[in-house]
Amino acid sequence: xxxxxxAIEQLQLELPDLxxxxxxGRVARLSQDFAWFSPVLKRQLEDKRADxxxxxxxxxxxxxxxxxxxxxxxxxxxxxxxxxxxxQTTPLAGGVVLDMTGYNAMCWVRxxxxxxxxxxxxxDIEKATRPTGHEFRCIPSTFRSATLGGLFGGGFGxxxxxxxxxxGAPGNVLGIRAMTIEPEPQIxxxxxxxxxxxxxxxxxxxxVLEVEVALAPARxxxxxxxxxxxxxxxxAFADALARAPGIDxxxxxxxxxxxxxxxxxxAEYLPKGCHAVLSLVDAPAEDALKxxxxxxxxxxTYRRDAAEVAKSNxxxxxxTWNHTTLHALRIDxxxxxxxxxxxxxxxxxxxxxxxxxxxxxxMMHAEFLRNMDGLLTCSALQLVRFTTEERLNEIIAIHRxxxxxxxxxxxxxxxDGKAGGALPPEIxxxxxxxxxxxxxxxxxxxxxxxxxx
Amino acid sequence: xxxxxxAIEQLQLELPDLxxxxxxGRVARLSQDFAWFSPVLKRQLEDKRADxxxxxxxxxxxxxxxxxxxxxxxxxxxxxxxxxxxxQTTPLAGGVVLDMTGYNAMCWVRxxxxxxxxxxxxxDIEKATRPTGHEFRCIPSTFRSATLGGLFGGGFGxxxxxxxxxxGAPGNVLGIRAMTIEPEPQIxxxxxxxxxxxxxxxxxxxxVLEVEVALAPARxxxxxxxxxxxxxxxxAFADALARAPGIDxxxxxxxxxxxxxxxxxxAEYLPKGCHAVLSLVDAPAEDALKxxxxxxxxxxTYRRDAAEVAKSNxxxxxxTWNHTTLHALRIDxxxxxxxxxxxxxxxxxxxxxxxxxxxxxxMMHAEFLRNMDGLLTCSALQLVRFTTEERLNEIIAIHRxxxxxxxxxxxxxxxDGKAGGALPPEIxxxxxxxxxxxxxxxxxxxxxxxxxx
Numbered sequence: 001x002x003x004x005x006x007a008i009e010q011l012q013l014e015l016p017d018l019x020x021x022x023x024x025g026r027v028a029r030l031s032q033d034f035a036w037f038s039p040v041l042k043r044q045l046e047d048k049r050a051d052x053x054x055x056x057x058x059x060x061x062x063x064x065x066x067x068x069x070x071x072x073x074x075x076x077x078x079x080x081x082x083x084x085x086x087x088q089t090t091p092l093a094g095g096v097v098l099d100m101t102g103y104n105a106m107c108w109v110r111x112x113x114x115x116x117x118x119x120x121x122x123x124d125i126e127k128a129t130r131p132t133g134h135e136f137r138c139i140p141s142t143f144r145s146a147t148l149g150g151l152f153g154g155g156f157g158x159x160x161x162x163x164x165x166x167x168g169a170p171g172n173v174l175g176i177r178a179m180t181i182e183p184e185p186q187i188x189x190x191x192x193x194x195x196x197x198x199x200x201x202x203x204x205x206x207x208v209l210e211v212e213v214a215l216a217p218a219r220x221x222x223x224x225x226x227x228x229x230x231x232x233x234x235x236a237f238a239d240a241l242a243r244a245p246g247i248d249x250x251x252x253x254x255x256x257x258x259x260x261x262x263x264x265x266x267a268e269y270l271p272k273g274c275h276a277v278l279s280l281v282d283a284p285a286e287d288a289l290k291x292x293x294x295x296x297x298x299x300x301t302y303r304r305d306a307a308e309v310a311k312s313n314x315x316x317x318x319x320t321w322n323h324t325t326l327h328a329l330r331i332d333x334x335x336x337x338x339x340x341x342x343x344x345x346x347x348x349x350x351x352x353x354x355x356x357x358x359x360x361x362x363m364m365h366a367e368f369l370r371n372m373d374g375l376l377t378c379s380a381l382q383l384v385r386f387t388t389e390e391r392l393n394e395i396i397a398i399h400r401x402x403x404x405x406x407x408x409x410x411x412x413x414x415x416d417g418k419a420g421g422a423l424p425p426e427i428x429x430x431x432x433x434x435x436x437x438x439x440x441x442x443x444x445x446x447x448x449x450x451x452x453x
Numbered sequence: 454x455x456x457x458x459x460a461i462e463q464l465q466l467e468l469p470d471l472x473x474x475x476x477x478g479r480v481a482r483l484s485q486d487f488a489w490f491s492p493v494l495k496r497q498l499e500d501k502r503a504d505x506x507x508x509x510x511x512x513x514x515x516x517x518x519x520x521x522x523x524x525x526x527x528x529x530x531x532x533x534x535x536x537x538x539x540x541q542t543t544p545l546a547g548g549v550v551l552d553m554t555g556y557n558a559m560c561w562v563r564x565x566x567x568x569x570x571x572x573x574x575x576x577d578i579e580k581a582t583r584p585t586g587h588e589f590r591c592i593p594s595t596f597r598s599a600t601l602g603g604l605f606g607g608g609f610g611x612x613x614x615x616x617x618x619x620x621g622a623p624g625n626v627l628g629i630r631a632m633t634i635e636p637e638p639q640i641x642x643x644x645x646x647x648x649x650x651x652x653x654x655x656x657x658x659x660x661v662l663e664v665e666v667a668l669a670p671a672r673x674x675x676x677x678x679x680x681x682x683x684x685x686x687x688x689a690f691a692d693a694l695a696r697a698p699g700i701d702x703x704x705x706x707x708x709x710x711x712x713x714x715x716x717x718x719x720a721e722y723l724p725k726g727c728h729a730v731l732s733l734v735d736a737p738a739e740d741a742l743k744x745x746x747x748x749x750x751x752x753x754t755y756r757r758d759a760a761e762v763a764k765s766n767x768x769x770x771x772x773t774w775n776h777t778t779l780h781a782l783r784i785d786x787x788x789x790x791x792x793x794x795x796x797x798x799x800x801x802x803x804x805x806x807x808x809x810x811x812x813x814x815x816m817m818h819a820e821f822l823r824n825m826d827g828l829l830t831c832s833a834l835q836l837v838r839f840t841t842e843e844r845l846n847e848i849i850a851i852h853r854x855x856x857x858x859x860x861x862x863x864x865x866x867x868x869d870g871k872a873g874g875a876l877p878p879e880i881x882x883x884x885x886x887x888x889x890x891x892x893x894x895x896x897x898x899x900x901x902x903x904x905x906x
Contacts, residue, residue, distance in 0.1 A: 111673065112673070164699055165699060169698045169699035171700040171737070171738045171741035192744055214735075214737040215737075217586075242827075244624060245617050245618030245823040283565065284624070284667040285667065287627065291645050371698075376827065
């Protein structure tokens with residue numbers, strides 16, 4: 001007689017044609033994302049892992065897998081490339097990590113819209129859309145490896161949000177194809193506002209198979225770094241550039257000193273101690289950009305036109321948003337970060353105030369974007385010199401007391417990361433409908449505690 | 454012995470190869486624009502006319518004409534198609550009307566920019582740019598007949614200003630080629646900020662030969678009319694649509710009742726007494742637009758996609774900005790209008806307040822746009838039931854007292870129309886440099902009084 005067979009072994013025996021990964025090292029790695037940015041999440045999650053990882057290649061494989069897991073009440077944690085920072089690819093209760101990267105075909109590109117399978121890399125979508133004159137509206141700095149499903153599930157926005165706001169602003173995501181987690185999985189098309197009820201919930205309330213998005217016209221983006229001697233003039237320049245309605249742009253980032261000192265790969269363009277503004281503006285705006293630089297006393301230290309960027313395969317986009325954090329943390333392991341939303345109309349004053357209060361311990365990296373209401377504002381991904389979790393929480397409190405919203409990246413509880421709120425009823429209704437057994441990444445939604453596998 | 458020859462006759466004898474217009478009816482018509490929108494300007498200007506009109510076809514013809522006028526100290530009033538409303542094509546001191554419409558070639562279209570001679574019609578520029586996937590950034594409702602030089606000289610913005618702000622926002626106009634008014638005319642290229650010193654001065658401080666502009670990506674614009682029963686919900690819808698960062702748009706106009714009743718050609722889509730919002734949004738945004746209409750309880754009464762618009766050769770763009778005024782004044786000769794700038798962040802409250810104060814006498818037509826600082830706001834081109842000039846001035850005062858800026862369209866003094874201010878020194882320096890003899894449209898700049906011809 002054989003030894004008793006575990007639920008996971010039964011699953012693999014039932015579905016032998018699927019691409020299973022059981023090697024402990026690979027399972028451990030595929031159970032992680034970039035949560036190590038946070039010393040808190042690192043401590044909480046570093047020993048958590050799946051029992052197995054599976055990488056389906058077709059909708060039918062996904063359907064058979066989900067059905068079999070649901071019948072056995074096995075937890076499923078969905079992941080793309082794992083470029084997120086919130087530990088949402090790490091199962092708290094073991095079970096199966098469902099790696100979507102094998103499910104990665106383009107469905108179509110037409111009329112300024114595109115649809116693809118969730119596991120496609122964002123960079124591969126742009127390869128398909130650029131010949132039609134289009135590009136992604138809001139793309140994370142991780143676009144080279146990050147997946148479409150990952151962006152939809154765990155992304156907020158990024159490069160391009162200065163025009164289109166967050167990915168969740170109506171009109172950016174047009175529809176999704178989603179699957180219920182049941183013994184007989186159902187497949188449903190959700191459009192518009194309904195689709196967005198599965199957005200930014202990290203695959204905790206539904207399994208997304210395909211995503212359809214509206215695109216932006218592609219432009220010949222000019223990439224520049226402009227350096228300044230003073231924090232306030234650099235910030236004023238960034239703000240003026242971000243506002244200027246006649247200068248089309250895709251990205252404006254402000255790096256207060258000493259953030260630029262942490263971007264080692266750009267060191268030759270960033271004199272020690274400088275403040276810097278990174279931008280992508282449309283090629284015809286170069287003269288207007290130069291006028292603005294001159295008016296603020298800045299120095300253009302780096303300039304690459306679109307042809308040079310394409311040829312070099314290096315883009316400043318990979319030094320923005322959380323890539324700035326990544327470059328810095330690679331250089332200095334004692335750093336961590338925050339995520340903040342400033343207030344439209346007050347962001348300059350708020351950034352200036354926080355710099356005055358916390359310079360040396362908190363280093364300002366602000367990204368300009370439109371909010372859901374179309375108002376220009378800043379998000380910051382400040383670098384923080386980490387000492388203790390208590391001090392980190394004090395720093396968060398200092399921000400919140402002064403009206404700066406913190407989207408805490410040091411928690412894996414979805415509700416706490418999303419500004420400390422509860423989830424609205426329509427989101428919970430989607431959870432009930434698409435995951436009635438509570439098998440999706442259990443423990444990440446506060447109201448759905450971990451069930452034993 | 455012949456009768457003494459007038460300066461105009463001498464001019465024509467000197468330049469017999471130019472295209473002169475001396476027929477009194479045509480001269481009278483070519484001395485006018487749409488200043489009849491204003492009963493004040495109509496009274497002041499209706500008997501003013503040039504001594505002759507000339508329509509040069511080459512830069513050499515323009516140069517010879519200008520040199521000969523300068524030697525004789527003959528006033529020159531420059532015009533395009535005469536679609537302006539401020540009487541700036543009407544000479545106060547006779548002389549020559551220089552009609553630029555014969556100087557109308559495209560120079561080139563490349564990389565999202567275009568350059569053309571001043572007399573080209575805006576519609577003809579778009580015919581040249583559309584095959585490259587580009588369109589005008591800010592185009593007036595008069596684009597079919599209005600010229601590029603006229604837009605630069607007398608235009609403010611228009612359809613597209615909701616994205617790009619006024620035409621004068623840095624980055625929209627890249628450069629101009631201009632001529633001095635001297636016996637030996639000089640030709641100068643002005644770039645960027647320097648070029649803008651000749652913008653919106655109606656040809657009173659220089660003669661513009663060519664204009665180079667940055668373009669916008671062309672889109673398949675969906676044209677709709679949405680009607681509402683209530684003023685406030687229509688206005689809230691227009692504002693939400695204008696703000697929505699995920700909905701690409703080219704135009705959002707709000708027509709408070711009874712403005713829609715004055716758009717006779719659209720009567721079948723505008724139920725008597727309705728409030729209406731006219732918009733052009735990018736085709737992929739249609740579902741998001743419909744969601745927004747539903748959320749505000751509106752009714753889509755008109756919908757034409759880009760193919761239908763192209764086929765019909767009718768566009769709602771020709772019912773916006775001062776075309777709304779034109780349609781209304783054609784139906785009701787007792788109407789005139791205002792031009793107002795509201796305050797970013799306060800425009801809904803200001804429009805609501807003005808409606809409460811003046812409904813019945815002043816009818817609200819607001820256009821959404823970004824200001825020079827990139828902030829979303831409204832301009833209004835209110836219809837006004839005209840009684841007396843005194844009452845018109847009272848209405849203007851009521852607006853100004855409540856913080857609504859009036860760009861008075863009932864004066865031909867450039868400084869008074871531009872918010873009642875004096876011209877800055879750099880503008881006056883251009884006047885000194887390019888028109889040292891004060892021959893350009895004398896009497897329109899307060900500080901350069903009419904000289905006898």
